[in-house]
Amino acid sequence: MPLAVLSALAEPTRLAAMQILADGSEHCVCELMKRLDATQSRMSRHMQTLKQAGLVTDRRDAQWVRYRLNPNLAPDTRAILEAVMAAAGTEERAAA
Template sequence: MILTALTALAEPTRLAAMRALYDDDEHCVCALMARLGATQSRMSRHMQVLKQAGLVVDRRDAQWVRYRINPDLAAPLRRLLDAALVEEVMA
C-alpha cells in the first residue's frame, strides 16, 4: 500500500493535485484542471491513479466528479502524505 502511494505521489501533477486537496475540501475536476493547467482526460487519469492508491475518494455531482483526500486514510499513509506535502512546501 505504501509503495503504491509513493508511486502515485512521485508524479508532479498528482503531487500538485494532492496539494490542492490538502485543505480537506472537495474539488471538482474542472477546478483542478484550471489550477494545474491539465486537460480533462489527463486530470481524470491522474485522479484515477490517486484513487486506486487509496489517497482520494470521489463523488459524482451531475456531470462533474468531485475529489477529496480519503478521510479514512490509514495513519501511516496520512503521515506519508503530510510529510510529502510539508517537504514540497519547504523546498
Template sequence: MITPIEFFKSLADETRVRSMLLISTQGELCVCELMCALEESQPKISRHLAQLRSSGLLLDRRQGQWVYYRLNPNLPAWAREILQVASKANTDWLKDNAVRLQNMNERPVRALACC
C-alpha cells in the same frame, strides 16, 4: 490498507502530488477546478485522479454534472500527516496553483454531502 510503497508511488508524479496537496488543503475539488489550478487538460487531470482513486488515496462523489474528489477518510494517520506537512512546507511551490484556484470564475457550488 495502503502501504508506504503504494502511497509514495502514487505521488511520484508532479500532477498527482500537486492535486493531492491541493485537495488535502481544500477538502475536495472537482476536475474543472484542478484543470484551472494546474493549467492542464481535462483528460490529463482525469487520468491522474483515476490513478489516485484506484490506489485508494482519493474518493469521489457525483453532484449533478460535477465529480468531486476528496482524501479517502480511511487513509492511515501517517499518510494524512505527510500530506499535511508537505502542504504546509510547500506553500511557495503551490502558490501559483492556489492563486489560480482562488481566482477561478464560476467555480461549481457544492451541496452538502448527505453522508
C-alpha cells in the same frame, strides 16, 4: 500500500492535486484542471491513480466528478502524505 502511495505522489501534477485537496474540501475535476493547467482526460487519469492508491475519494456531481482527500486514510499513509507534501513545500520555498 506505501509503495503505491509514494508512486502516486511521485508525479508533480498528482502531488499538486493532493496539495489542493489537503484543505479538506471537495474539488471538482474542472477546478483541478484550471488550477493545474491540465486537460480533462489527463486530470481524470491522474485522479484515478490517486484513487487507486487510496488517497482520494470521489463523488459524481452531474457531468463532473468531485474529489476530496480520503478521510479514512490509515495513520501510516497519512504520515507519508504529510511528509511528502511538507518536503515538496520546502523545495518550492528553496527554489523561490
